[in-house]
Amino acid sequence: MTTSQKALPRPFRAATRLVRRATDLSMVFAGIALVLMTVHVVADVTARVVFNSPIPGTLEIVAFYYMVAAIVFPAGYLERRDEHITVELFYMRLSPFGQRICYAFSGLLTAVFFSIFAYQSWLDALKATRTREMVMGAAQIEIWPARYVLPISFALLVLVAVLNVVRVVLRPHETPTNKDTTADVGEERTAG
Amino acid sequence: EEYAANIFFGPELTLTKYAYTEFAKRVADATNGAVSFKVYTGGVLIPPRASMEGIADGIAQVGYHAGTYTPDKIPRHNLISELSFVSTDYFVTALASTEISFVMPELEAEWKANGVVYGGGYSTLPYVLQCNTKLETLADVKGKRLRMPGAIWDRWATAMGAVSVNVPSSEIYTGLDRGTIDCGVNPAEGLKSRSFWDVANHVLDLPLGVYYSGFHWAYNPDFWGSLSVEQRKTLYEQMAWAIAKTGVEYTRETEAVIAQAKAEKGVTFVQPAPDLLAAHAAFVEQDSKALVELAKTKYGIDDAQKYIDKYMELVAKWEGLLKNVDKTDVDAIKALVMSEIYDKVDPATYGL
Amino acid sequence: MSNVEIGFAGLAVLLLLLAVRVPIAVALGSVSFVGIAMLTSWRAAWGVLSAVPFNFLGDWSLSAIPMFLLMGFVASRAGLTDGLYKAMRVVFGPVPGGLAVSSVGACALFAAASGSSVATSAAMARIAVPEMLRYRYDPGLACGVIASAGTLGSLIPPSILLVIYGIFAQASIGELFMAGFLPGLLSALMFAGMIVVRVKLRPSLAPPLDERPSREEMFAALSELWMLPVLVLGVLGGIFVGLFTPTEAGAVGAVLAVLLAMIRGTASWEGLRQAIVETAISSTAIFVIAIGAVLFMRFMAFSGVPDHLSAAMLSVTDSQILILLQVALVYLLLGMFIDSIGIMLLTLPIMLPLVGGADIDLVWFGIIVIKLLEIGLVTPPVGLNVYVIKSALGSEVSLTAIFRGVMWFIVADLITLGLLILFPQISLYLPSLM
Ligand code: NA
Ligand code: NA
Numbered sequence: 001m002t003t004s005q006k007a008l009p010r011p012f013r014a015a016t017r018l019v020r021r022a023t024d025l026s027m028v029f030a031g032i033a034l035v036l037m038t039v040h041v042v043a044d045v046t047a048r049v050v051f052n053s054p055i056p057g058t059l060e061i062v063a064f065y066y067m068v069a070a071i072v073f074p075a076g077y078l079e080r081r082d083e084h085i086t087v088e089l090f091y092m093r094l095s096p097f098g099q100r101i102c103y104a105f106s107g108l109l110t111a112v113f114f115s116i117f118a119y120q121s122w123l124d125a126l127k128a129t130r131t132r133e134m135v136m137g138a139a140q141i142e143i144w145p146a147r148y149v150l151p152i153s154f155a156l157l158v159l160v161a162v163l164n165v166v167r168v169v170l171r172p173h174e175t176p177t178n179k180d181t182t183a184d185v186g187e188e189r190t191a192g
Numbered sequence: 193e194e195y196a197a198n199i200f201f202g203p204e205l206t207l208t209k210y211a212y213t214e215f216a217k218r219v220a221d222a223t224n225g226a227v228s229f230k231v232y233t234g235g236v237l238i239p240p241r242a243s244m245e246g247i248a249d250g251i252a253q254v255g256y257h258a259g260t261y262t263p264d265k266i267p268r269h270n271l272i273s274e275l276s277f278v279s280t281d282y283f284v285t286a287l288a289s290t291e292i293s294f295v296m297p298e299l300e301a302e303w304k305a306n307g308v309v310y311g312g313g314y315s316t317l318p319y320v321l322q323c324n325t326k327l328e329t330l331a332d333v334k335g336k337r338l339r340m341p342g343a344i345w346d347r348w349a350t351a352m353g354a355v356s357v358n359v360p361s362s363e364i365y366t367g368l369d370r371g372t373i374d375c376g377v378n379p380a381e382g383l384k385s386r387s388f389w390d391v392a393n394h395v396l397d398l399p400l401g402v403y404y405s406g407f408h409w410a411y412n413p414d415f416w417g418s419l420s421v422e423q424r425k426t427l428y429e430q431m432a433w434a435i436a437k438t439g440v441e442y443t444r445e446t447e448a449v450i451a452q453a454k455a456e457k458g459v460t461f462v463q464p465a466p467d468l469l470a471a472h473a474a475f476v477e478q479d480s481k482a483l484v485e486l487a488k489t490k491y492g493i494d495d496a497q498k499y500i501d502k503y504m505e506l507v508a509k510w511e512g513l514l515k516n517v518d519k520t521d522v523d524a525i526k527a528l529v530m531s532e533i534y535d536k537v538d539p540a541t542y543g544l
Numbered sequence: 545m546s547n548v549e550i551g552f553a554g555l556a557v558l559l560l561l562l563a564v565r566v567p568i569a570v571a572l573g574s575v576s577f578v579g580i581a582m583l584t585s586w587r588a589a590w591g592v593l594s595a596v597p598f599n600f601l602g603d604w605s606l607s608a609i610p611m612f613l614l615m616g617f618v619a620s621r622a623g624l625t626d627g628l629y630k631a632m633r634v635v636f637g638p639v640p641g642g643l644a645v646s647s648v649g650a651c652a653l654f655a656a657a658s659g660s661s662v663a664t665s666a667a668m669a670r671i672a673v674p675e676m677l678r679y680r681y682d683p684g685l686a687c688g689v690i691a692s693a694g695t696l697g698s699l700i701p702p703s704i705l706l707v708i709y710g711i712f713a714q715a716s717i718g719e720l721f722m723a724g725f726l727p728g729l730l731s732a733l734m735f736a737g738m739i740v741v742r743v744k745l746r747p748s749l750a751p752p753l754d755e756r757p758s759r760e761e762m763f764a765a766l767s768e769l770w771m772l773p774v775l776v777l778g779v780l781g782g783i784f785v786g787l788f789t790p791t792e793a794g795a796v797g798a799v800l801a802v803l804l805a806m807i808r809g810t811a812s813w814e815g816l817r818q819a820i821v822e823t824a825i826s827s828t829a830i831f832v833i834a835i836g837a838v839l840f841m842r843f844m845a846f847s848g849v850p851d852h853l854s855a856a857m858l859s860v861t862d863s864q865i866l867i868l869l870q871v872a873l874v875y876l877l878l879g880m881f882i883d884s885i886g887i888m889l890l891t892l893p894i895m896l897p898l899v900g901g902a903d904i905d906l907v908w909f910g911i912i913v914i915k916l917l918e919i920g921l922v923t924p925p926v927g928l929n930v931y932v933i934k935s936a937l938g939s940e941v942s943l944t945a946i947f948r949g950v951m952w953f954i955v956a957d958l959i960t961l962g963l964l965i966l967f968p969q970i971s972l973y974l975p976s977l978m
Contacts, residue, residue, distance in 0.1 A: 054355065059604045070824060071827055073824075075832070091565040117597070121598070134264050136342065203896070250588045370783065370786035
């Protein structure tokens with residue numbers, strides 16, 4: 001980042017900082033889910049092998065809580081760090097201008113698609129809350145709270161994507177690269 | 193026009209073959225191609241858990257749904273499916289569970305609330321324990337790791353002192369092979385259709401309930417409304433035929449599988465010892481008594497007794513009706529299904 | 545436009561979106577959403593979006609993937625892989641591409657315990673690839689070998705894909721498992737042979753490891769030699785004796801890796817935190833694509849493109865080989881875009897009657913199908929196994945480089961496939977002993 005560049009507008013910086021904190025936080029949730037998943041599965045295996053009494057509901061809790069949280073919470077963080085898997089083959093051969101156009105276009109499409117996603121999963125979460133959605137296994141477990149992970153995370157992803165597009169517009173001379181797009185807003189540490 | 197029909201079992205399974213593949217052909221023929229279903233199997237259109245919502249949303253116009261996936265959405269039907277040990281005769285359970293959905297307004301309302309038009313039910317053949325080790329007495333069962341397909345079976349396992357373990361259905365085969373689990377509980381046809389006879393050489397010859405939760409067919413309301421009265425009548429006819437045909441073929445195929453398992457695969461069918469039988473009988477009695485209370489705590493149903501009574505009544509009715517019917521005569525059974533069930537469902541008004 | 549035309553137009557749009565660097569997940573998802581709406585109704589398109597993602601993620605079996613990734617990240621962060629690879633440098637020094645060859649062996653071993661190709665690649669990616677890169681292996685080769693050899697996970701028993709095929713085709717799963725063993729071994733040998741030949745021709749792909757480590761270095765390596773084997777054998781052994789299932793094995797492996805790191809004295813909170821963050825990012829990157837892929841499967845189902853391709857390419861003939869070659873062509877084409885389970889669910893109802901008509905052995909056919917689906921896992925543009933490697937390595941290697949590296953392995957796979965078609969005995973010999 002060259003310092004000679006014009007500073008980013010204040011509201012943009014504030015929004016970026018906010019999004020940065022929110023994505024960091026969602027990453028913490030994902031990390032907790034991963035740890036719990038590991039510990040819970042190993043505890044279940046141990047309880048079964050050693051005491052022949054597995055922990056009821058392990059399968060359902062792992063599937064509907066830990067998996068959903070571990071996989072979906074990082075969505076915004078993924079967008080922020082530009083860690084989506086993409087095909088760079090043609091993009092690499094474009095001019096810097098062409099790259100910026102592509103970057104803005106794909107950012108917009110990402111924002112639109114995940115808005116649709118967030119909206120539908122929000123409706124689903126509300127519906128699941130009304131019926132107190134549950135799964136029936138060895139134990140009967142309510143899973144509706146897990147539904148909210150989707151709209152929250154996808155909405156965050158949309159915010160990040162929109163900010164990224166705005167950034168490309170604000171900084172026409174900067175070639176978008178895959179690095180943390182919030183790194184220059186005045187905070188030091190990244191979660192990664 | 194071509195419509196979508198969705199069932200998440202594979203194309204070769206009995207529940208798919210007659211009630212979907214054959215059914216679709218017969219409906220197309222009978223309506224001169226006006227109602228033509230393309231059958232999607234294996235969950236290729238809709239994931240199993242969302243089968244009912246998928247029909248309501250119009251992803252498919254007709255589809256199958258395993259009701260225990262959605263206990264919160266159809267609690268009363270789930271309650272009835274908890275009576276799995278009451279009768280283990282395909283025809284009795286398939287027809288009693290079909291009829292009850294049509295005759296009790298509260299049950300009809302459950303389908304309506306979920307945005308589908310109920311078409312008809314089904315049943316599996318009895319579930320049996322398929323094990324990699326011989327179980328005969330109550331002591332044998334104690335402490336064994338059983339992979340159970342649902343809540344009732346979990347309670348059974350607990351009552352017998354066995355352990356119900358977490359294994360997804362795609363891992364039962366490997367689990368039995370490696371000894372992570374001792375038994376799976378499945379209809380006997382699974383010995384062949386899912387190759388369990390390669391890894392489970394001992395079957396406990398004790399019927400452990402059947403599965404009839406959800407529906408074999410429910411329709412998208414818009415689709416249903418777009419049909420003519422005549423076309424709806426045709427669907428009644430073909431569903432009645434498919435219920436009868438599925439039962440006849442299912443029974444025949446299962447008998448063949450059991451014979452082949454014994455003769456060629458060296459599978460032994462073990463008669464349960466008296467102590468195990470007694471424990472089983474005690475469980476069945478105790479469990480059905482506890483059901484009213486369970487309905488309150490588990491499903492939030494306060495008037496459980498009336499559904500239980502009605503189901504029991506219909507089971508008795510169908511046991512009586514089917515007593516003198518040849519269980520291999522598709523036409524005779526179909527005629528009975530028509531006269532007792534579908535003839536009483538007005539195609540001009542039902543589901544609209 | 546007819547349905548099939550909409551389907552092909554969707555494929556074209558997908559390629560276009562990928563070319564302008566739209567995230568693969570977004571490209572797959574948005575094409576599917578609009579496509580399904582055009583083919584059916586907007587209501588149904590929203591319905592698919594509602595039905596698929598949450599239920600797809602809420603799957604116990606899939607939990608193996610993040611868990612194995614975590615195991616790999618912990619192991620590589622804590623340096624558990626160092627000792628073994630230092631030692632292998634000595635042992636495999638003379639073999640061209642020795643580390644890549646031994647990685648094929650490691651994948652095959654892992655495949656014998658794991659039932660999933662993606663899980664096999666996920667487990668091996670962090671363990672093997674960075675080591676190969678450290679010894680200046682060509683990135684395409686280093687990544688290609690794990691992406692491709694990972695596909696052995698579904699051929700060498702146990703195999704979730706073979707179980708699904710067995711249930712769909714009503715073929716014996718036991719026989720399928722037996723049948724998959726030799727073809728899996730053959731595939732592994734082909735990969736190894738291909739590596740040796742290529743490196744012999746172009747030694748720069750895998751610089752020879754002739755600089756001998758010093759005595760102290762060797763001694764240090766020896767004391768740590770046991771770390772990785774203990775990890776891998778602990779995981780595999782537990783599955784073999786039935787202590788835990790292949791799904792649970794990932795979590796056990798992750799905990800075991802942490803314990804080993806503590807013994808080695810390289811465990812730190814910071815390292816663990818980083819491993820967890822990396823795991824979360826990688827898993828999410830893979831799973832959003834997987835969600836896109838399952839949406840895309842629905843789009844393809846509605847469009848009828850798989851049926852159309854099958855109908856167009858499968859002429860009725862008595863020649864078994866001709867039928868199998870046609871089937872191979874269909875699967876290779878579909879495999880470029882649709883994931884393996886999806887293809888099977890979409891096409892088997894069409895293929896199976898045809899296969900039955902030509903009197904083709906269902907077990908033999910199953911092995912050929914699985915081999916084809918495995919190739920689809922590494923062909924561009926949609927190749928889940930390649931994405932797994934990419935997500936585990938981040939920006940170290942470009943996707944294009946991995947796909948390029950994989951090409952050679954696809955060539956080896958095609959030769960294997962030819963052998964499997966020409967010599968049914970490779971598949972059917974072991975089951976015939978049952
Ligand atoms: Na395997
Ligand atoms: Na592919």
